[in-house]
Amino acid sequence: MPTTTMWTTVCSDMAREDSQLIMENMKVFIAVKSQLVPCVVCALTKPHKMRYQLLKCSSETCKEAAPYDECLWKGKVLTCQGLNRVTIMETGAHETL
16 A cells, blocks of 8 residues: 655745745756646646656765665645746755765
8 A cells, every 4th residue: 555755845836946946946956757637736727737756865965874775755746837936845864964
């Protein structure tokens, strides 16, 4: 049976430019999944898409702290293509501060 991931919202309904500032201050990550899906984050009634990105930690400090274990941090970025608004979520914790 699949487990449910508990996501913590970092920011919600933020302008893309402002969300870039938040993402620049995050530890190094890679996008392991990026696809267009029907939008579920805004109130537009007209059907449109959102970009769904799943992020994974790729920080060298986390790799050095636990060389044989994967960092548990994961991020999710949902970008509404209609309004250009961004929601960022995360789960888990980094191996290092």
